[in-house]
Amino acid sequence: MTRWLDADEQRTWRNFLSATQLVNEALDRQLQRDAAMPHAYYMILVALSEAPERRMRMSELAARAQSSQSRLSHAVARLEERGWVRRDRCPEDRRGNIAVLTDDGFAAIAAAAPGHVAEVRRSLFDVLTPDQVRALDEICATVRNTLER
Amino acid sequence: MTRWLDADEQRTWRNFLSATQLVNEALDRQLQRDAAMPHAYYMILVALSEAPERRMRMSELAARAQSSQSRLSHAVARLEERGWVRRDRCPEDRRGNIAVLTDDGFAAIAAAAPGHVAEVRRSLFDVLTPDQVRALDEICATVRNTLER
């Protein structure tokens, strides 16, 4: 009953797996090497740095940083140990926590950003034509809208 | 000096991260739920199952399964515990090891494959038009050829 992948689909699928893994590995290696953090942490810090007053509820932060709640909890615990994030109790909902980016945290991400952007360009944008970038954007938006939630 | 991402590039980049992460999470969840293995293990078993006599040198297997040598070593150790893979010493190069897919291992992957292929279709091929699939193939091939090695 299974509709197997034909030769073209196999090729596409394997190219997809290779390409996405290579990009992710390049990102992670660069960040780990130059900024001592995994990409997941970087995304958390970026999300916080863009929030008003650099503070956000944990659950919203999880959504923005594309993290599960559990992963975020663990990550923020580590980031707190480094002094990059602080947790405030939420006054209007006392179950809630608010993650706050500290000045040290902001400095850390400001220092990490240029190298990271360079790596993003090196591993993705620089190797594609403008048309390919446009196509990729649409493809990813479609996938995202379909699978999200 | 940093050339930051403009608004379009930001959108593309975030769509790319979301889409690829969603696909990978869907794959991993399906395999973990229905076949009790992570995607990385699945790729190792697939690579072995396609090899002549279902056996391959560790280093070549790492390349085919897109795994680091260290990851592969750990993974094969686990797969060996399950009785899905065996390790033979390599006669002509006694440093080498040859991973061999056992009958149980072959049965495991044969059982896992249909659900996995279904998930691949659900999360990628079914949501894209044929043109998009072709474009994605080219894009990923380009990225792959650039970053590989």
Next chain:
DNA sequence: ACCAAGTATATGAGAGTTCAAGTAAATTGA
């Protein structure tokens, strides 16, 4: 006011990954 159900987050255990270092065998080259 009370209790059941739902929500927000944390926590712990188990598993996989990475990185650095370790072992063993092959190769190089003086």
Next chain:
DNA sequence: TCAATTTACTTGAACTCTCATATACTTGGT
């Protein structure tokens, strides 16, 4: 021929992630 280098693979520790479970608070009926 033998020391130095390189190659193949493994190992251990540190870290992150996932999943299941726990905790604390809130909400919606009754």
